[in-house]
Amino acid sequence: MTFYLTYVLVATALFAFTALFTLFAVYSERKISAFIQDRLGPMEVGKYGMLQAFADILKMLQKEFIIPKASDKILFILAPIVIFVSVYLGFAALPWAPGIIPSSLNLGLFYIFAILSIETLGILMAGWGSNNKYALLGSMRSVAQMISYEIPAGVALISAVMISQSLNLQEISIKQGLLSTDVIYFLGIWEIKSVGGFLAWNIFQAPHLILAYIIYFIASLAECNRAPFDIPEAESELVGGFHVEYSGLRFAFIFLAEYSMMFLVGIIGVVLFLGGWNTPLPNIGSAKLATWTNGIAWGIFWILSKTLLVVAVQIWIRWSLPRLRVDQLMSFCWKVLTPLAFFCMLLSGLWRLGVMQ
Amino acid sequence: MGQEQILFYFFGASVLISALCVVLMRNLVRSIFLFFVTLFCLAALYLFALADFIALSQVVIYAGGVLVLMLFAFMLSSRELLNSIKPAVSGFKVNHLAGILTSILFLFILFRVIIKTNFNQLMWIQKSIPITSNENTAHQIGIHIMTAYLLPFEILSIFLLMVLIGAAHLARKGGKE
Numbered sequence: 001m002t003f004y005l006t007y008v009l010v011a012t013a014l015f016a017f018t019a020l021f022t023l024f025a026v027y028s029e030r031k032i033s034a035f036i037q038d039r040l041g042p043m044e045v046g047k048y049g050m051l052q053a054f055a056d057i058l059k060m061l062q063k064e065f066i067i068p069k070a071s072d073k074i075l076f077i078l079a080p081i082v083i084f085v086s087v088y089l090g091f092a093a094l095p096w097a098p099g100i101i102p103s104s105l106n107l108g109l110f111y112i113f114a115i116l117s118i119e120t121l122g123i124l125m126a127g128w129g130s131n132n133k134y135a136l137l138g139s140m141r142s143v144a145q146m147i148s149y150e151i152p153a154g155v156a157l158i159s160a161v162m163i164s165q166s167l168n169l170q171e172i173s174i175k176q177g178l179l180s181t182d183v184i185y186f187l188g189i190w191e192i193k194s195v196g197g198f199l200a201w202n203i204f205q206a207p208h209l210i211l212a213y214i215i216y217f218i219a220s221l222a223e224c225n226r227a228p229f230d231i232p233e234a235e236s237e238l239v240g241g242f243h244v245e246y247s248g249l250r251f252a253f254i255f256l257a258e259y260s261m262m263f264l265v266g267i268i269g270v271v272l273f274l275g276g277w278n279t280p281l282p283n284i285g286s287a288k289l290a291t292w293t294n295g296i297a298w299g300i301f302w303i304l305s306k307t308l309l310v311v312a313v314q315i316w317i318r319w320s321l322p323r324l325r326v327d328q329l330m331s332f333c334w335k336v337l338t339p340l341a342f343f344c345m346l347l348s349g350l351w352r353l354g355v356m357q
Numbered sequence: 358m359g360q361e362q363i364l365f366y367f368f369g370a371s372v373l374i375s376a377l378c379v380v381l382m383r384n385l386v387r388s389i390f391l392f393f394v395t396l397f398c399l400a401a402l403y404l405f406a407l408a409d410f411i412a413l414s415q416v417v418i419y420a421g422g423v424l425v426l427m428l429f430a431f432m433l434s435s436r437e438l439l440n441s442i443k444p445a446v447s448g449f450k451v452n453h454l455a456g457i458l459t460s461i462l463f464l465f466i467l468f469r470v471i472i473k474t475n476f477n478q479l480m481w482i483q484k485s486i487p488i489t490s491n492e493n494t495a496h497q498i499g500i501h502i503m504t505a506y507l508l509p510f511e512i513l514s515i516f517l518l519m520v521l522i523g524a525a526h527l528a529r530k531g532g533k534e
Contacts, residue, residue, distance in 0.1 A: 075387065106496075107410060114416040114421070117420065118420055121421070121425065143425055
């Protein structure tokens with residue numbers, strides 16, 4: 001019976017984490033955008049506006065559920081749940097620290113990739129169910145974009161998987177640090193099994209993965225509908241995209257899904273390319289920095305700080321780049337990112353055969 | 358009844374009920390969303406056969422790909438058009454007879470085959486190697502594809518490439534000539 005209790009506890013903890021992260025991310029997004037645009041941002045609620053996100057949530061909770069009269073009611077109500085649950089299920093296979101993973105699947109990465117593809121269905125549901133031209137247009141744009149950008153993202157991930165030889169996210173993390181059982185080479189020449197640190201990360205084990213990570217990062221921005229790829233939500237032309245008709249808690253769930261998705265794609269990139277929960281500090285001679293900063297608490301600290309850094313970069317990009325046009329978006333995906341991603345995959349194969357015997 | 362059995366019957370029932378609803382429902386878009394339930398529960402049933410890779414591929418390809426394409430086709434048409442599609446005359450008609458007869462016969466054949474077969478005597482079941490639930494199936498699939506089934510795999514990939522080129526050719530705007 002305690003067995004089931006841990007399942008429930010872990011699931012609740014993950015949900016609480018996504019909610020807390022969203023509150024934190026909304027506040028930091030407002031503050032960072034204010035900094036970039038030379039404003040102050042929220043300042044009224046609490047010291048430096050720190051309670052602004054809580055005030056927002058309180059406002060959301062109080063709002064009325066409005067269901068448009070001509071909408072498809074069942075689909076309209078179900079859509080936010082489908083969107084959020086598909087993203088939330090992805091959290092089940094994420095590694096947090098050595099030995100700490102909710103579900104250590106052999107196909108962890110493939111599972112996350114599969115479960116995230118359900119989100120597109122939820123978005124179509126919202127767009128169709130709302131019976132609103134803007135919502136429908138937004139959802140169609142969103143799905144077209146997500147399906148296209150899944151290809152470069154997936155191929156870039158595969159090129160990292162080819163280096164790690166595993167789809168289990170925990171194993172991929174282990175192979176990028178001191179705990180690895182294989183011999184690790186920095187750039188394929190310098191044996192650094194006992195040095196660890198950032199030298200053992202995938203992007204430094206095989207340098208072409210830096211290019212793969214950049215491809216993955218750009219494609220992941222498109223997959224969470226973030227600027228400069230936010231044409232599905234384009235406030236200035238589509239009012240708000242697929243979620244125009246949603247209000248109150250339902251809108252909050254769509255928002256929650258969007259921010260959890262940012263975290264999820266960030267952490268997948270961190271695990272596959274940036275060493276997961278491994279420390280960035282290498283052992284230098286007698287200063288065993290890597291050995292000292294390894295362990296469960298350190299692991300959680302490192303993976304969280306790396307992922308939050310990636311999320312900060314996502315926010316930074318959103319507020320500094322203008323939105324792409326639809327045709328630019330598609331030609332960028334198919335003519336630049338996809339061929340480059342395939343090239344990375346080819347290089348991974350050659351690297352595996354030639355350098356990492 | 359163990360928890361696995363309860364889950365199995367739950368998913369089996371969901372597959373059957375949602376599949377029936379897909380066929381019987383008048384609202385086409387809703388029935389496609391219900392089709393997702395069918396496909397997803399089918400993926401869960403694959404898990405009971407320890408085919409986790411197939412289950413996830415089912416979710417990616419059918420739920421994430423094929424269904425979305427079907428929905429796209431619907432959303433490009435107007436809502437009034439969808440509502441106007443209704444059977445001309447309801448009730449029993451003579452041309453239903455052939456369909457009913459065929460399906461009953463097919464059901465009969467299926468039942469007979471399942472009842473007549475002695476599953477323990479089959480060669481491919483006797484020869485098969487049992488796998489455990491924590492085995493790395495993706496690893497084994499990879500090895501088998503690259504050794505025993507290399508030729509079919511390569512033929513399939515060439516076939517898919519042909520389809521891709523054909524689709525790209527069809528989707529091109531009219532020639533410049």
